[in-house]
Amino acid sequence: MRYLLSWHIREDEMRQRSPAWREEIMAFLAQFEDELFVHSELDWVEVLDPESHAIVVGPDAEIRNGFYNESGKPSARVWAIRVENRERAVEIAAKFAGQLDTWIEVRESLPGAQRP
Numbered sequence: 001m002r003y004l005l006s007w008h009i010r011e012d013e014m015r016q017r018s019p020a021w022r023e024e025i026m027a028f029l030a031q032f033e034d035e036l037f038v039h040s041e042l043d044w045v046e047v048l049d050p051e052s053h054a055i056v057v058g059p060d061a062e063i064r065n066g067f068y069n070e071s072g073k074p075s076a077r078v079w080a081i082r083v084e085n086r087e088r089a090v091e092i093a094a095k096f097a098g099q100l101d102t103w104i105e106v107r108e109s110l111p112g113a114q115r116p
Helices: 011-016 019-038 086-100
Strands: 002-008 042-047 055-057 063-065 075-082 104-108
Touching: 002 086, 019 042, 019 075, 019 086, 075 086, 086 104
Parallel strands: none
Antiparallel strands: 002 075, 002 104, 042 075, 055 063
């Protein structure tokens, strides 16, 4: 089964955290992502620009600054994982959530979307 895990955080929230926290988080992410890759559970990771660099494109190619869900938090990092079951996806998300001190969105990628 394939799942997408998303970490949502605002740019100003990241700035409010201490440099030591940010360094610890980056070290954790590098190590844990490597572990998932070694166990063939990590397909890919995307680290996204902060929301200050985001745009949205609407009908007729209208462009606006910002991210789509302005009342929520923008995505900061997305992981595509391939695991045996939902419970394992939740276990991985819980480790991210505990270390990042936030909620992690977990969504199954439907089989029809997995085309080469």
